[in-house]
Amino acid sequence: MTTHHETIRQYDKMLDNLGKWLDKAEEHAKAKKFDADLLAGARLAPDAFSLAQQVQAACDQAKFAAAYLSGKKAPPHPDTEKTLAELRTRIQSCKAFLATVEEKDFAGSEDRKVAPPWLPKGWFRGDDYLNGLSIPNFYFHATMAYAILRHNGVEVGKMDFIGGLNIQEG
């Protein structure tokens, strides 16, 4: 079994990876001589989230999972980012909050009542929330951010998505 704290640490790692895809986006824009921040507004369909919105949403999924499952209060983020530099700051701010939530804060979190403000009535068991809602949503937005960059020619590959691996020897 995977503890909720381990999942939040994995989100933190994925946010690091996401920051590195933005670095590659800037390198690509520089080589092709276009304004890298144009990519922040890129989207896969006219009625789909832009790159900036996908990054904001990935950060929010990580932040709210850490908050809802630990009982801590998430810091507000007004979704005003329009540049890659601002998105990088958003990622760092989200990571700083994740770092404040310790393993012990998740004690009993599988049975914690999670009632997000958008849910009209009822609540989720902590475990159902994480497994059936937070994880799919987090990876959805992270992957959509990656997909937008990939579609726009940025040289990101699968290992940029996954990041470092924890390989045991022997």
Place this chain on the structure above:
Amino acid sequence: MTTHHETIRQYDKMLDNLGKWLDKAEEHAKAKKFDADLLAGARLAPDAFSLAQQVQAACDQAKFAAAYLSGKKAPPHPDTEKTLAELRTRIQSCKAFLATVEEKDFAGSEDRKVAPPWLPKGWFRGDDYLNGLSIPNFYFHATMAYAILRHNGVEVGKMDFIGGLNIQEG
């Protein structure tokens, strides 16, 4: 904490959702009067996986996680699917295998040595494999399949991605 069995059940649910996106793709093709199977070859970049490959890869991630973490042998799939109907059959075959793996088969799976054939040396702890490799990869390929359909005008939305929610009353 989320048990490995719960994660595999969540994969199973996502594979159901994926099948429904393919249904929506067929409805869209019918309304627009084009051959739905053209979508099986659609991709977001010339050097990225096609929809068919994304579906195959999502199925494989689910199948191998269930096999590696339970010690069962995964059935082979030669990746020959070229139509949406064949992809649907692949999904069903994967789900049939997942259904054979029971909760008790995952006993001790967090510490199981997972050594996929593509890893040159060493191994992953079961938990590291699931959290750091299988889950990101599974959702990556599921989301990329969704992204290809979304980019091609298929009317899939976020709730099609997430599927049914386990809401508690009271």
